[in-house]
Amino acid sequence: METTQFVLPNVWMGVGVVIALFAIFYYVGWVAAKKTTSEEDLYAAGFSIGPVTNGLGMGATWASLATFMGVIALIYKLQVPFVYLWIQWALSIPLLTLLYGTCLRRMKAFTPASFIKVRYGNQAAMVIIAWMCLSMIMYALGQMIGLGLAFEVLFGLPYKYALIIVGIATVGFITLGGMYGASYNAAFQMLVMTIALVVPMGAVMKAMGSSGWWFPPLAYGDMVPQMLEQIPTFFDMKYDYRWYFALIPAFTMGPIALPHLAMRVFTSSSVKNARWSVVWFILFLGLLFSGCYTAGFAGNYFTATTGNEIAKPDQTILILNVFYNPTLVAAFVIGGAVAAGMSTIGGNLMAIAGLIGSDLLGILAPKMEGRKKLRWGYLALGIGGIITILLAFNPPAFLVTSILWAFGLLATTTTPSILLGVWWKQANRMAMIITSVVCGLIYIIISPHVLSGIVVGKGLVAALGMSEAMLTVPLSFASFIVLSLIFNKMQIAAPSMEDKQMIDRIHGWGSDYDEKRYNGTIMPLIIVAVCVIIFIWGLQPW
């Protein structure tokens, strides 16, 4: 079997497409910079983004280089189970919006940590800011390394020079435009990446002999029989049932707490528009994701029918386009990959800036005047970007091993704090801090990335954080609830009347306070019982 590597026949076409895209990103950033005069503008685009633009922006922020390249590689290697893993990512923003997004939009929070600060106090906020910054750096680092590698291939430059060029160019337009620029650029980037992924796949499918080329995301069914002849196991539901269930604690619960996704909800022009943004998000993301599955399928089909093995599965989409499409189309697909990486870095850096420049600074220097805070915000945005570039030169192995692993960490440390904080008046500050720190450390310790001698689960399941999350996510919810009940009984850090009134207010009750609302104990205890069952299940050998 021959191995195929990606080589763009005409490099200058690729360079031209990338330069044209950067020109547009900078123009949008420059226009947006003129609109940014306050913290609300910098971190939340003045709470003014409409549903369609925001839906596109949500899709772009969520869909990263991993969607464009990584998942296709995983489908190429591991086939259908990874399609299932990817499908459930679409739940992130609908669940986030339903469970707390609209509540926090009502209080005009910039990040979820802004809520944690008000609900649980400064110490708790610092714990959550630390976890969120770690996850955002892991996320942005993965994207930055991916972009550096893409530019290395495209320009034929050594990785370090490619990284400096793409890194500074990317951080520049994001810092220039703030959240206004990030929002409008993300909407544009979503259009670019969707067109670049889906449309050329139609031509690839036509060349492969499929009659469904007119709608690549769903019309490649006629290629299935030939695929099954070559790879009979492609559609097999490998792994046991627990693997599929573990997707919920590891990968559904984690993204709920991703600050860069939450910030997209907060930029909405109203609470109601935030909900309509979710509808557009699902429409656009579904199209993009389904295009990914098609590309993953086509990569396998390509190998099975032509005998060409793809040397670097990350490059599947690029190789298919170089192999079957004209150079200009292949160059545009590179543009799509670049857009995918940039939109996510934009979201990550905005989140880091919000967490450091607004939330952390609000704790350390609460009386700082608005204009000065704005300058610090820009500084945090730029410094966050430079740190990401510097880390990408020689990345610590544990930071890039798996971005997906960080989702389980967030599900353990942060999701319970936000959800119980919003929906349960008895959620206790001390219980939150202890649970977040202890369960987060347990998650890190039992994963294979730090202490390889103490691991729960094995292989990919452990590397992705699935076996760890099956233990620490239910442990975190259960211990938070139980400790809250105990501490409240002992009058340790019990929620104040102000905390409780805030909960009613963010749910839309205004000044109509009712002590009984969101204050039960039966439902939390049922959750504890369910968590104990999942925890015991997770303890069984993988």
Add this chain to the structure above:
Amino acid sequence: MKEKLYKKELFTTVLFIVILLIFGHSAQFFKLFPSAQGGSMWGFPIHYIIPILLGWFGLLVLTIIMAKVLNKLDDEMEQYIESIESGEGSQKNV
């Protein structure tokens, strides 16, 4: 009225969480009941295409319903709050 609105908020939230999880994780159904994996649709094995469709169009329809139902609930809550505040205002005037 407020008790009814509160229960409605909790009920709709729990209901939508459950349906969202079912639509986003529908592949689990085929793993739990392997006999359901038999058929095909549009040329694809049913256990492949159904999760993709539910994860896209299923969620799309559900989020439209969510937006309509929850926005209506917001309107009802706003009306309730306004009625309380106007009641308080008229009492003060008296």
